[in-house]
Amino acid sequence: MTQMADAAHDETQGREDENWYTDAVRKAELADYSPVKGCMVIRPYGYALWENIQRPLDKMIKDTGHQNAYFPMFIPESFLNKEKEHVEGFAPECAVVTHGGGKKLEEPLIVRPTSETIINHMFAKWVQSWRDLPLLINQWANVVRWEMRTRLFLRTTEFLWQEGHTAHATPEEAEEETLKMLEVYRQLSEDWLALPVLTGQKTENERFRGAVRTYCIEAMMRDGKALQAGTSHNLGQNFAKAFGIQFQSQAGPLEHAWQTSWGVSTRLVGAIVLGHGDEKGLILPPKVAPYQVVIVPIYKSDEEKATVLQACRELESRLKDKIRVHLDDRDNYTPGFKFNHWEVRGVPVRFNIGPKDVANKVIEVAIRHSGTKERGISQDGIETYVVELLKKVQKEMFQRALDFRAKNTHQIDSYDGFKKQLDDNNGFIEAHWCEDDDCELKIKEETKATIRVMPFNWKPTPGKCIRCGKDSQKKVVFARAY
Numbered sequence: 001m002t003q004m005a006d007a008a009h010d011e012t013q014g015r016e017d018e019n020w021y022t023d024a025v026r027k028a029e030l031a032d033y034s035p036v037k038g039c040m041v042i043r044p045y046g047y048a049l050w051e052n053i054q055r056p057l058d059k060m061i062k063d064t065g066h067q068n069a070y071f072p073m074f075i076p077e078s079f080l081n082k083e084k085e086h087v088e089g090f091a092p093e094c095a096v097v098t099h100g101g102g103k104k105l106e107e108p109l110i111v112r113p114t115s116e117t118i119i120n121h122m123f124a125k126w127v128q129s130w131r132d133l134p135l136l137i138n139q140w141a142n143v144v145r146w147e148m149r150t151r152l153f154l155r156t157t158e159f160l161w162q163e164g165h166t167a168h169a170t171p172e173e174a175e176e177e178t179l180k181m182l183e184v185y186r187q188l189s190e191d192w193l194a195l196p197v198l199t200g201q202k203t204e205n206e207r208f209r210g211a212v213r214t215y216c217i218e219a220m221m222r223d224g225k226a227l228q229a230g231t232s233h234n235l236g237q238n239f240a241k242a243f244g245i246q247f248q249s250q251a252g253p254l255e256h257a258w259q260t261s262w263g264v265s266t267r268l269v270g271a272i273v274l275g276h277g278d279e280k281g282l283i284l285p286p287k288v289a290p291y292q293v294v295i296v297p298i299y300k301s302d303e304e305k306a307t308v309l310q311a312c313r314e315l316e317s318r319l320k321d322k323i324r325v326h327l328d329d330r331d332n333y334t335p336g337f338k339f340n341h342w343e344v345r346g347v348p349v350r351f352n353i354g355p356k357d358v359a360n361k362v363i364e365v366a367i368r369h370s371g372t373k374e375r376g377i378s379q380d381g382i383e384t385y386v387v388e389l390l391k392k393v394q395k396e397m398f399q400r401a402l403d404f405r406a407k408n409t410h411q412i413d414s415y416d417g418f419k420k421q422l423d424d425n426n427g428f429i430e431a432h433w434c435e436d437d438d439c440e441l442k443i444k445e446e447t448k449a450t451i452r453v454m455p456f457n458w459k460p461t462p463g464k465c466i467r468c469g470k471d472s473q474k475k476v477v478f479a480r481a482y
């Protein structure tokens with residue numbers, strides 16, 4: 001195949017994936033385009049999914065000692081200029097407010113792309129002594145980053161997230177905090193979203209601008225591409241020095257605080273869609289699904305309708321304290337239409353109930369992720385059955401994603417093999433890298449693959465850099481990414 005044909009082929013493939021994703025999101029009514037380019041409207045079903053991610057995460061954030069607070073969305077332009085690397089990283093994507101109340105503002109205001117600057121300005125006022133530390137704050141907010149190419153949930157100009165910001169008395173405490181929150185994100189992703197993640201450190205090139213070290217969780221999507229699902233940054237004293245966060249140490253002298261910041265966003269909704277979905281649409285893990293079970297009544301005559309609906313309502317009321325259950329009693333749609341409607345939306349379990357089922361006191365159970373059915377399930381003890389079934393589905397979805405990742409992770413030692421693997425089938429590639437920034441950038445230019453993560457606890461396995469052949473001590477994980 002010629003190079004041009006290759007490129008054309010890639011483009012088609014890209015478009016197909018993109019269409020599948022956008023169709024899945026829109027058909028499930030998770031989100032819609034807004035009149036402002038690059039922004040999205042999160043529809044009720046999508047927002048319910050986000051709330052089910054927020055709720056456990058908020059609890060985990062509080063359980064690890066943090067408090068929620070809220071800071072303004074407008075940041076004086078001068079604040080952003082205080083940390084050199086930070087401003088270089090973010091200035092190009094900032095939205096700037098120049099007018100307010102019909103007048104030109106004396107100082108333009110930035111719509112926050114992230115809140116390090118304004119939060120650390122306040123921290124400088126609040127932190128005086130070692131007794132004020134650690135300061136552990138989290139904010140749930142929207143942020144704005146002017147994006148040129150956008151995709152619902154994955155990359156939008158405005159998005160929702162949480163951003164943690166902390167200040168500590170020692171570098172050891174800051175590092176401990178950075179890793180603790182990365183572990184919280186790992187648990188959220190694996191235990192709630194059923195998405196296995198690699199954890200580790202980002203390279204210099206991929207580091208958050210203004211941080212000393214960036215750690216991340218990386219998930220594999222069903223098309224073999226990587227998705228960065230969360231980051232945790234050790235900021236060292238960079239922002240403390242820029243914003244004058246100083247405290248009187250226990251020993252006496254004034255010292256700059258040691259800081260962290262960490263965040264996950266509505267991108268996680270996109271991760272669930274891309275990480276579990278199939279040709280029919282979404283497949284939601286039970287723990288975050290807005291509806292865990294949908295009951296679909298099946299009847300023909302009015303007489304059947306009365307008995308079936310009554311049985312369905314009884315079932316719904318028995319289950320509604322235990323799980324998120326919904327009875328689809330719409331009269332103007334056929335059962336077939338309803339089956340499809342809830343499959344597209346990824347509801348993990350569906351109960352189909354017809355007149356014979358009512359007479360026999362049984363249910364037909366349809367399971368979304370496996371496409372299987374369990375017939376003749378007794379209505380007695382359905383509460384226990386369904387709770388156990390949802391646990392099983394959650395576990396199987398995680399295992400399936402884990403198996404998929406294992407199957408699509410490759411050990412590759414030649415650059416030609418590396419390129420071929422990416423063009424054929426994407427996936428994660430474990431390969432040697434010389435730790436040179438330029439070599440990493442060349443690989444990105446030549447293959448569109450980036451180093452997603454330098455995983456924790458990998459044993460040294462000396463070898464040669466995949467591209468330049470220089471000595472390398474360890475492998476890293478490459479992939480094309482969203």
Ligand SMILES: [Zn+2]
Pocket residue numbers: 433434435436439440465466467468469470
């Ligand atoms: Zn190299």
